[in-house]
Amino acid sequence: MTGSKVPPVTSIGTPRITAGFDEYGRLDLLAHQEVHGGFAALSSGELIGLADRIELRGRGGAGFPFARKLRAVLDSCRRQDLPPIIVVNATEGEPPSWKDKAVLTRGPHLILDGAALAAAALDAEEIVIGVADDGIGMESLAEALAERRMPVPTRIVTVPHRFISGEGGALVRGINGEAHIPPGRKVRSSDNGVAGLPTLLSNAETYSQLAIAARLGPWEYNSVGIPEEPGTVMLTVGGSSTAPAVVEAPTGTPLMEVLEMCGADIGPGLLVGGYHGKWITAEAAKTVTISRKGFAKVGGTLGAGMLIPIGSQTCPLGEVAQVVQYLAGESAGQCGPCRLGLPDLARAVTLVALGGSALENVRQAAGVVKGRGACSHPDGTSRFALSALEVFARDVELHANGEGCGKQVRGILPLPYHQAQGARKLALDWSRCDGHGLCSAVAPEIIRLDANGFPAFPQTPLPPWLENGARKAVNVCPALALRLTEAGKK
Structure with a gap:
């Protein structure tokens, strides 16, 4: 079965x-x-x-x-x-x-x-x-x-x-x-x-x-849990956990007890409530008890019960950028804030991860969509992105000054196209690349130029909705240095 x-x-x-x-x-x-x-x-x-x-x-x-x-x-x-x-x-x-x-x-x-x-x-x-x-x-x-x-x-x-x-x-x-x-x-x-x-x-x-x-x-x-929110809750614990699980726990249970049971490496932050939820710091996670009120005290949300520690071995900004790209692609496309605003927000967050954009661009893009959609999708996506940039402020600084955080994107935040057969990613032949920069002009939401004028892009599977832009970038490369390859292959 x-x-x-x-x-x-x-x-x-x-x-x-x-x-x-x-x-x-x-x-x-x-x-x-x-x-x-x-x-x-x-x-x-x-x-x-x-x-x-x-x-x-x-x-x-x-x-x-x-x-x-x-x-x-x-x-x-x-x-x-x-x-x-x-x-x-x-x-x-x-x-x-x-x-x-x-x-x-x-x-x-x-x-x-x-x-x-x-x-x-x-x-x-x-x-x-x-x-x-x-x-x-x-x-x-x-x-x-x-x-x-x-x-x-x-x-x-x-x-x-x-x-x-x-x-x-x-x-x-x-x-x-x-x-x-x-x-x-x-x-x-x-x-x-x-x-x-x-x-x-x-x-x-x-x-x-x-x-x-x-x-x-x-x-x-009501004999189990806390008086104002009695009973148990169902939680999904994933992310960097070594023993991911669905956990049933009484309300009022310390969050750390659940995370430790699942072998969670919190790293610098924890996503609570899912992709329309919020990020909280590792320090805040140590004070939380499982309840709507408990999460609200640290600026989080219980939502549908998802607990996703980012871990200490992955690039949080790269992970966040991929999710915002995914959420932009999941738009119903029936109102301007979703159809136009969310792709703008995804581009702004991606450029922050690549070290080529200011935080103000993200805040501006989020402000355009918040409270203006036909459903809660724009608000939830903005909440996810803005809380991430706040919790991962140190990583934002490292990426902005060109050093980067030194970590790879590992797919800690699950996305359906990561596992999809035929998923594609961009690859570069450095022996051919002459730094013409045409690729970044054609696909700025995927590729930016580094300080030396050479292309920089995430080494992760491309969302399906960005593949057309990636193909255009490949086709305009005069040195034939850029190519699309299957994810998992070099």
Whole structure:
């Protein structure tokens, strides 16, 4: 069964969502019932009360109170006299994140339990589960659905495995047969979602937490974690960690305990919350406890639970530049701040990494896109870039004065095109290069000239959207010194 790519799963304290993973590997329906037991159906009022008492918030990144979502959907159903749709967002399109896929591949019945609870309580017409088209978790989910009876018709919808496809509005549009991009204007799915019906949309971990709470009850659920944010959270720990893993931990757990468990070399900084999150310093990481409030105290964000230490052996600015290039390429392309502004931001960050641009250019490019997009993508990308340049200020200085940090870009921040078959990179034959400089004029977002007038560019795979520019640079080189080669080859 597909799922071998998913990192190992472990826990701190007594596992809840991941209970039984060690013993069974994947929990089929019988194993699931043996580990978790049964639960009683709840009315809409009881479900809202439960979500309120456990302070349940969405685990997809935004942290929106689940009880408020329930109330909004119920109010919309009554006002329009329409039944609701239940949508489970299990797309997890962000490259560093694996927590939802871990549950999909190993504990899918818990996700289905939560969706079934909501569907029965709200008298829903249908349950729709959105998954990425990368195949991870799809087979496991289909097997789980075949093993049980759901209270309403339930179907699986696949969406492109892209960064923006998992955004709530984009997922609803995809389910409705439209383009898998965020809507150009703010649309509340609670009013007008799938098939124009009021829609309750939340991510896979949120529904799993709901299923756990329905079994334990609010008092026992709240006995773990901190009072203002009770329960456990699912975290993906990757980056420079020697033992990357998906970790279930109670809120209030020291961040360093999680990182040390995974053998993390933090280096100068740690990315928290994913590619729309923020960088924090290694010093700040030592003071954090796992919670939304804990990360906020040091200027970070819990987001969707991604913890990515950069490590001490990689060039942080080169890594950051690649991610900003990736995020610019993941734009829906439907508004100016994304279509034009994000490529400008990517070029500015790349030039800082190459030592040929001032920080002010990055701040200016970020200022142009912040708060002006049709979705949160420009804001999240700006937040990622600006926090990186602040945390890695020493590296910025080293690159700016021409010395560089002396480290290579190693792909610590995962990107889909790093592993793609046929990925390309630029290579230079130094015996031929005469420093004409035409390549940098044709592809300034990739190549700059060093102090001696010779081309400088990252020794890493090119994002697909920059390959055309790279080919143009190769074609204009009068000395035939520049070429495109397969990544991994010299």
